[in-house]
Each structure stands twice: as C-alpha cells, then as structure tokens.
Amino acid sequence: MSDASTTPTSTAANTAANTAVKSGGAAAATLIRLSQVGKTYYRGKEAVEVLKNLDLEMPDGAFEALMGPSGSGKSTLLNLIAGLDNVTSGSIQISGVDLSRMSEGERAKWRSQNVGFIFQTYNLMPVLTAAENVELPLLLTSLPSAERKKRALTALRVVGLEERASHRPDQLSGGQQQRVAIARAIVTDPKIIVADEPTGDLDRASADQILELLVKLNKELGKTIVMVTHDPAAAERASIVRRLDKGQLT
Amino acid sequence: MNLAGIAVKNTRRNLFRTVLTVTGVAVAMLAFLLLRTVLSSWTAGVEYSAKDRIATRHKVTFVMWLPRRYVDDIRALDGVKAASWFNWFGAHLPGKEDQFFANIATDPKSFFDIYDEIVVPEDQKQHWLQDRRGAIVGSVLAHQFGWKVGDKVTLEGSIYPGLWEFNIDGIYTATRKSVDQSTFFFDWNYLNESARDSAKEQVGWIITKVPNPAQAAGLVKRIDQLFDNRDIQTLTMSERALNTSFLGMISTMLTAMSMVSVVILLIMMLILGNTIAMGVRERTHEYGVLRAIGFMPKHVSAFVLGEATFIGLFGGCVGVGIAYPLINQGVGRFMEENFTGMFPYFRVAGSDVAIALGLSLLLALVAAAIPAYQASKLHVTDALRRVG
Ligand SMILES: Nc1ncnc2c1ncn2[C@@H]1O[C@H](COP(=O)(O)OP(=O)(O)OP(=O)(O)O)[C@@H](O)[C@H]1O
Ligand SMILES: [Mg+2]
Numbered sequence: 092m093s094d095a096s097t098t099p100t101s102t103a104a105n106t107a108a109n110t111a112v113k114s115g116g117a118a119a120a121t122l123i124r125l126s127q128v129g130k131t132y133y134r135g136k137e138a139v140e141v142l143k144n145l146d147l148e149m150p151d152g153a154f155e156a157l158m159g160p161s162g163s164g165k166s167t168l169l170n171l172i173a174g175l176d177n178v179t180s181g182s183i184q185i186s187g188v189d190l191s192r193m194s195e196g197e198r199a200k201w202r203s204q205n206v207g208f209i210f211q212t213y214n215l216m217p218v219l220t221a222a223e224n225v226e227l228p229l230l231l232t233s234l235p236s237a238e239r240k241k242r243a244l245t246a247l248r249v250v251g252l253e254e255r256a257s258h259r260p261d262q263l264s265g266g267q268q269q270r271v272a273i274a275r276a277i278v279t280d281p282k283i284i285v286a287d288e289p290t291g292d293l294d295r296a297s298a299d300q301i302l303e304l305l306v307k308l309n310k311e312l313g314k315t316i317v318m319v320t321h322d323p324a325a326a327e328r329a330s331i332v333r334r335l336d337k338g339q340l341t
Numbered sequence: 342m343n344l345a346g347i348a349v350k351n352t353r354r355n356l357f358r359t360v361l362t363v364t365g366v367a368v369a370m371l372a373f374l375l376l377r378t379v380l381s382s383w384t385a386g387v388e389y390s391a392k393d394r395i396a397t398r399h400k401v402t403f404v405m406w407l408p409r410r411y412v413d414d415i416r417a418l419d420g421v422k423a424a425s426w427f428n429w430f431g432a433h434l435p436g437k438e439d440q441f442f443a444n445i446a447t448d449p450k451s452f453f454d455i456y457d458e459i460v461v462p463e464d465q466k467q468h469w470l471q472d473r474r475g476a477i478v479g480s481v482l483a484h485q486f487g488w489k490v491g492d493k494v495t496l497e498g499s500i501y502p503g504l505w506e507f508n509i510d511g512i513y514t515a516t517r518k519s520v521d522q523s524t525f526f527f528d529w530n531y532l533n534e535s536a537r538d539s540a541k542e543q544v545g546w547i548i549t550k551v552p553n554p555a556q557a558a559g560l561v562k563r564i565d566q567l568f569d570n571r572d573i574q575t576l577t578m579s580e581r582a583l584n585t586s587f588l589g590m591i592s593t594m595l596t597a598m599s600m601v602s603v604v605i606l607l608i609m610m611l612i613l614g615n616t617i618a619m620g621v622r623e624r625t626h627e628y629g630v631l632r633a634i635g636f637m638p639k640h641v642s643a644f645v646l647g648e649a650t651f652i653g654l655f656g657g658c659v660g661v662g663i664a665y666p667l668i669n670q671g672v673g674r675f676m677e678e679n680f681t682g683m684f685p686y687f688r689v690a691g692s693d694v695a696i697a698l699g700l701s702l703l704l705a706l707v708a709a710a711i712p713a714y715q716a717s718k719l720h721v722t723d724a725l726r727r728v729g
Contacts, residue, residue, distance in 0.1 A: 175633055176722045196637065203635020210725075214630040218350040223342050228634045230344060239342075275634075 119150035122282070122315050123172055128181035130167055130338075141167045142338045145181070149317065149331075151282075154309040156329035157319045163335045165319040166287055172317055173206050173285040174198040186282070203231050207276030207314075209286035213268040215260040215275075221247060222256040225274045232279070246274035249312075250304060266297030273304055277314070284308065286318040290325050302328045344640065348647025354620065359652060362616040366656025366705075367663065369609035370697050374664040375672070376602040377693040380595055382676070382684045389518040390581035392554035394455065395561055397547040398583075400574040406543035407573060409533075414567060415549055420560055422552050423454035426544035428532060430525075432496035432505060434486075442482055444496060444525035445545075446532040449475075455548050458517040465490060465511030473531050475510035479522035481677075483512045496525075501536055518686060519580075548580070606704060613656075614708035617649045621712040628716055629724025638717035645713035646706060653705025657698045664697075665689055 130142040141164040149155055149172075157165045170176045171183060174190050177198075183190040185205070193201060215224045226243040234242070247253045250270040252263075260268050269289060276284050286305065290298035306328050308314045318329065326332045334341045352359045397415065399405035406428075415424045428446040449470050453459065461469070461477055469475040478488055488494065492509040507527055515522055533541055549564070551557050557579060564577040621628075628641050668689045676687035 170722050170725075173633070175725070199632065199635050199637055202633065208630070208633050210630065214627065216347070216627065218353055219342070219347065226342055227631075230342070231635050236342075 119152055121148045122151035122153075122186060123147070123149035123317075124184045125172075126182050126184075128171065128183060129179045130164070130171060130176075131179045140338065142171075145338070145340065147333075147340065149315065152309070152313050152315055154306065154316045154328070154330045155318065156326040156332045157317065157335060158321070158323075158326055158332060159335035164338045165335055168335065169285050169287055169317060169319050173208065173283070174202045203228060204279065205281050205283060207273075207279065207281040207284040209269070209272050209276050209284065209289045211288040211291040213260070213265070213272045213292075215268055215271055217260050220257050220259055221252060221263065221271045221274075224260070224271055225278050227275060228279050242278055243274070246278040247271070249277065249308075250274045264297070265293055266300055269293065269297070269301050270304065273301070273308070277308060277312070282315060284314050284316045286316065288319055288321065290320065290322055295324075298322065298325065344643060345647055348644050349651050351620070351644065351648050352651055354624075358616055358619070362612055362652055363656040363659060365612040366609050366653060366701060367659035369605045369612075370657050370660025370701060371664045371667070372605050373602050373700070374661065374689060374693060374697050375668065376598045376605075377696070378668055378673075378687060378689050379684075380599055381690050381693060382687045383595060387581055387584050390579070390584050391458075391517075391519045392579070392581070393551050393557065394580040395549050395551065395557050395564070395577055396580055396583040397549065397564055397575045397577040398545070400576045403546070405573075406540075406545060407547065407575065409542040409544050411568065411575070412544065412547055415547060415564055418560070418563060418567065420551060420556050422550045423451055424547055424549045425451035425455040426529065426547045428529060428543070428545040429500065430496075430498065430527075430532065431500040432498040435495060435497045435504065442485075442523055442525060443521075444527070446529040447526050448529050449526075452526065455550050456520060458515050458519060459513050460516055461511040461513045469510040469528075472508055472510050473528055474506060474508050476507040476525055476527035477511040477513050478509060478525050480512050480514050481521075482523040482525060483509070485523070488512075501532060501540065503535075505531075505535075546583075549577075606700060609656075610704045610708045613649060613653060613705055614712070616652065617645060617709045618712045620648065621645055621716045625716075625719060625724050625727045628719055629721055629727065632719070632721040633725065641719070642713040642717040645716050646709050649705040649709030649713075650702060653701045653708075654698065657701025660701075661694050661697055665694075 125145055125147040128142055128145040128147075129140070132139045132141060145168070157168065159165050167176075171178055171190075172185075174185075174193070175198075177193075177195075178191045181191070188201070190198065190201070215221075216227070219227070222240065222243045225246050226239050229239040229242060232239075244253060244256060247256055250273050252267060252270050252274065255263060255267060255271075260271070263271065269292075273289075276286075284305075289305070290301050293301065302325055305316055305318065309316050309330075316329075318325065320326055397407070397411070399407055409426070412424050412426050415421060425448050430444040430446055432444050433442075434440060453466070465477070469477055476494070483489070488509050490509055490512060494507045494509060496505050496507065497503075498505055507525075513522070513526075529544075536543075549560065551560055561577045561579070565575055568575045628644075631641060631644075632638075668687070673687040673689075676684045
C-alpha cells in the first residue's frame with residue numbers, strides 16, 4: 092500500500108503495463124486462463140449446466156467488464172475466477188497456479204492473498220468502524236496490530252475516506268460504504284479485484300465515483316479488475332467488455 | 342481489533358435480544374445458585390452432626406414415646422459415656438401459632454454431658470439446674486423474641502395442653518454448628534409432674550454419647566438388641582441419620598429441587614441456543630462474505646462460539662453477581678436464624694459459584710455447537726446468494 096499515492100508516471104513498469112493494455116495488450120502477459128471450463132449445479136437430481144466448455148484469457152492489468160442477461164452465469168464465472176467455487180470440468184489457471192486442483196482450504200488462503208472482493212450490497216460488518224472493516228482481511232495475516240491499522244488507513248486514504256475512519260457503516264452513505272468496501276478489497280494488496288455489480292445499488296453520481304475509483308485502482312495501482320455489470324455506462328469504463336449468454340461468451 | 346473482539350461486538354447487533362438472553366441466563370443461574378445453596382447448606386447441616394452421639398427412638402415412629410427407664414438401661418451398657426433424653430413439647434406463644442420454634446424438654450443434669458458444645462455462662466447454668474420452671478434459650482431465638490435472662494415466658498401447649506410458665510434462666514450459644522441456636526430447652530421434670538398420667542415417665546428420644554466415634558456403630562446395634570424383647574422396641578441411629586430422617590420430607594423436596602435446577606439449566610440452554618441460531622441465520626450472507634475474504638470455517642464457528650461464550654459467561658456473572666449479595670446478606674441470614682438446624686450455614690459456596698460459571702460456559706458452548714457447525718459448513722457461494 093506504500094505506493095498508493097505515487098503517480099503512474101513515477102513507476103516506469105506500471106506505465107508500460109498500462110500502455111500495453113490500452114494499445115491492445117499484445118505485450119501483456121495472460122493472468123487468468125480458463126480452459127474448457129464447465130460448471131453444473133445440482134438441485135436435487137436436476138442438473139443445471141450454467142457454463143459449458145468456456146475458454147477465456149484475461150491479460151494482467153486489464154479492466155474487464157462482464158455483461159449479459161440475468162441468469163446467464165456471470166456471477167458463476169466471476170466466483171470461479173475468484174476461487175470461491177470450483178469448476179465441474181476444465182481448469183482455471185491464474186499466474187500459472189491451477190485453481191481447479193486446489194482444496195477448499197487452499198483456495199481460501201489463495202483468495203486472502205490474491206483477490207479483493209467488492210459486492211453489490213457492500214457487505215460491511217455493521218458493528219465495526221470503517222477502519223476496522225478495512226482491517227478485517229489483515230486479521231488473517233501475521234501483521235502486528237499497529238501495522239494493520241496503518242495499512243487500513245492508507246487504503247481508506249486511497250478511496251478518499253480517511254476522515255470517516257471511525258464511522259460505522261450506518262453513518263455512511265451507500266456510495267461511501269462501497270468505497271469502504273473497496274478499501275477492504277485492496278488492503279491486502281491483491282493482484283485481482285472482482286466486483287459483482289458494484290454500482291447496482293447506487294445512484295448515478297455515486298456509481299460514477301465508484302467507477303472512477305476502479306479505473307484509478309486499475310491504472311495507478313495496476314490491479315486487474317473483473318467486474319460484472321448490467322450498466323452500460325459502467326462497462327464503458329472497462330478496457331475489455333465481454334458478453335455472456337446462456338453460459339457462452341459471445 | 343481481533344477475532345474475539347469482533348465476536349463480542351457481534352452481541353451488540355441485536356442488543357435487545359442479547360439483553361433478554363443475558364437476563365435469561367442470569368435468572369437461570371440465580372435460581373440454580375439458590376437451589377444449589379439450599380442443597381449444599383442442608384448437606385453441610387447433616388455433615389455438622391456429631392459423630393460421637395447416637396439417637397434412640399421408638400421403632401415405629403418418632404411421634405411415639407419410650408419409657409423413661411430405658412435411659413437407665415442404656416446408661417448401664419458398656420461403652421456409654423452419658424445419656425440424656427428429650428421430649429418434643431410442640432408449644433407456641435399464646436396467639437402466635439405461626440411463629441414456630443423448637444421447644445424441647447430435657448434433663449438439665451445430663452444435658453451438658455451430651456451437648457458439650459452448648460455454652461451457657463456458669464451462673465446461668467447453675468440457676469437452671471436449680472429452677473424447676475427454668476429454661477435456656479438459644480441466642481438467635483432470644484434475639485428474635487427479645488428475651489432476656491430473668492424474663493417470664495408463657496407457652497401454650499398442644500401435645501401437652503394448657504398454659505405453661507417458664508423463667509428464662511440462661512441464653513446459650515454453641516461452639517460448633519452441630520446444634521442450632523434457636524431452641525428452647527426446659528426441665529423435663531416440670532413437664533413430667535404436670536403431664537396427664539398417660540404421658541408421665543415417657544421420653545421422646547434418647548441421645549447417647551460414646552467415648553469415640555468408632556464405637557458408635559457397635560453401640561447402635563447393642564442398644565436395639567437390648568430392647569428387642571421388650572414391649573416397646575427401639576430404633577437407634579447416628580445423630581446424622583436422625584437429622585436426615587427428621588428432614589425426610591424436606592429431603593424429598595430437595596431431590597425435586599435438584600431436578601428443577603437441571604430443568605432450569607436446560608431452559609437456559611434452549612434460550613441461548615435459540616438466540617445464537619437466530620443470529621447465525623440472519624448472518625448467513627455475512628459469513629459468506631467473511632469466507633470469501635479468506636476466513637476459514639474454523640474462524641466462522643469461532644465467531645459463533647465466541648459470541649455464545651460471551652453471552653453465557655456474561656449472563657452467568659450477572660447471575661452470580663446478584664445471587665451473592667442476595668443470598669449471603671439477605672436470604673442466607675434469614676435461613677440461618679430461622680432454620681439453624683437444617684441450614685446452619687446458608688451461604689453461596691465458592692464451589693457452587695465455580696460450578697455455575699463453568700456450567701454457563703459449558704452450556705453456552707453446547708447450545709452454540711449446532712449453529713456453529715452449520716455456519717462452518719456453509720458453502721461460500723450459497724451463503725453469498727442468501728440475502729440478508
Ligand atoms: N448454487 C446454485 N445452485 C443452483 N443453481 C444455481 C446456483 N448458483 C447459480 N445457479 C443458477 O445458475 C444460473 C446462473 O446464475 P448466476 O448467478 O451466475 O447468474 P447471473 O448471470 O449472475 O445473473 P444475475 O444477473 O441475475 O446476477 C442461474 O440459472 C441460477 O439459478
Ligand atoms: Mg449475478
């Protein structure tokens with residue numbers, strides 16, 4: 092988090108990566124690779140095949156938007172990429188690590204180090220302050236308390252809510268709560284941020300602020316972002332937009 | 342901030358429900374402690390029984406009398422140090438039938454040989470030995486009725502009908518808790534002289550003192566054998582057994598009480614389990630979020646168990662905090678003063694406090710075990726799909 096306030100131009104590598112993505116991405120390495128991924132849910136005896144033989148590559152440093160009708164499997168795909176769930180068939184490799192071969196516990200550990208989560212409904216713990224909510228993921232690390240607090244405040248500064256550190260969620264607006272959630276997502280400095288309809292519950296102005304912030308995380312901090320959205324204005328901010336329909340990329 | 346801190350903070354989520362649950366646990370623990378104190382102080386009362394005294398009564402029932410000469414027969418046995426006798430008088434202050442106190446006729450001359458733990462100032466003792474209508478009363482009883490040495494007291498008899506006049510010759514205290522300090526003892530000769538013919542030369546029970554407790558059991562048998570072929574047979578037992586049989590009815594009640602205390606604990610567990618289960622159900626989505634962030638099933642169940650532990654222990658502490666002063670300063674004094682024989686020491690035992698707190702913790706964990714297990718078994722994506 093220490094480079095949170097540095098500008099992209101001050102980091103040559105970052106600048107290079109961003110330029111590569113914007114110019115079409117030939118030079119950017121593939122971060123996320125799905126091969127022949129299938130996902131089937133079972134409701135009792137009835138099988139629901141949500142994803143089928145899906146191939147997908149996402150470059151490092153990309154800002155991806157996933158769109159598609161309701162029930163098309165966007166959240167399912169996002170959950171697989173985030174290591175929340177396992178594939179029924181095929182494989183998912185992220186930075187060369189095969190998620191589909193990991194146990195549930197291994198995936199949990201991997202998530203805590205590599206993925207930041209942003210949900211539609213913010214999902215902050217109501218009894219904790221903004222700073223404590225942001226600090227939450229760090230409780231799984233061995234960092235000393237003082238360091239955890241420092242990092243939580245740095246993350247809150249990135250989302251512009253440092254002065255709200257001691258406020259509880261019910262004292263914040265929806266947009267502010269979502270920014271706290273974003274701070275929580277970046278506090279462990281993960282490579283990937285997944286966001287499932289991050290602006291779904293927000294008004295236009297707050298939504299734009301959130302999207303601005305996501306663009307900033309992508310460009311300035313080099314986070315790879317995978318965002319599910321229904322909102323065309325949100326998708327516009329992404330560098331790559333993919334559409335999913337009936338479990339197939341179109 | 343740490344995980345335990347979050348578990349504790351979670352109890353504030355639904356403060357009203359938490360307060361109700363804590364109150365429920367506290368009340369249950371208070372009731373439990375009260376019952377436990379009744380039980381253990383009663384047991385203590387029996388424990389205080391002298392081991393070198395044995396009691397002889399009518400074989401059939403305590404209510405029937407033994408001939409006075411049996412005392413001399415017992416005194417003639419080998420290994421008997423002293424024997425004295427007693428009659429339940431069953432009188433009360435005229436017009437005050439509801440103010441129960443034990444009043445017992447005895448033989449002042451042999452009385453102090455038997456009850457060497459009873460202390461009366463020497464001049465008062467000498468006075469009692471001379472005074473046919475004399476009585477000595479326990480300090481607690483004297484305090485209760487405001488009696489002083491020299492007072493005249495009239496009692497109205499029921500077993501021995503009529504009005505009986507007594508002089509308070511002395512006030513006794515006891516050096517051990519084996520006798521209560523709220524009994525009224527008076528000279529059996531006064532009773533015997535004035536009793537109707539059928540009640541003359543009759544005694545209620547005989548207490549025999551043996552030189553050492555090891556001989557008590559043997560003597561119990563020998564006394565009963567001695568009277569085996571007489572018209573009236575006897576039943577001899579240790580003082581402890583006498584105290585226990587005295588309280589036969591109460592002991593049944595105490596058994597019921599200990600069952601009630603178990604029921605109370607079960608109810609407490611259900612209340613707690615319900616609160617925890619409701620919390621878990623409401624927070625399913627949140628547990629999904631925590632799991633997504635990287636928390637493990639063990640962390641989720643630790644949150645649930647931690648919260649239950651806090652509520653259980655907090656409720657237990659509140660219960661103990663109320664029970665302690667209530668029993669030790671309120672109920673306890675009352676019981677000790679009014680029911681010395683049964684409850685010579687009616688105070689919350691440290692061990693009962695430990696048991697109460699231990700049970701609060703244990704039952705909280707048991708109550709939370711199933712919700713905690715269910716929370717830990719949640720599938721992350723399922724939990725996330727579950728709305729609020
Ligand atoms: N755990 C599950 N068990 C059974 N069926 C499931 C489960 N999760 C998702 N599904 C089904 O899979 C399909 C895709 O669901 P998914 O949540 O991925 O859709 P989505 O594209 O995110 O939709 P929306 O835009 O409404 O969020 C739906 O038909 C859904 O009912
Ligand atoms: Mg969805």
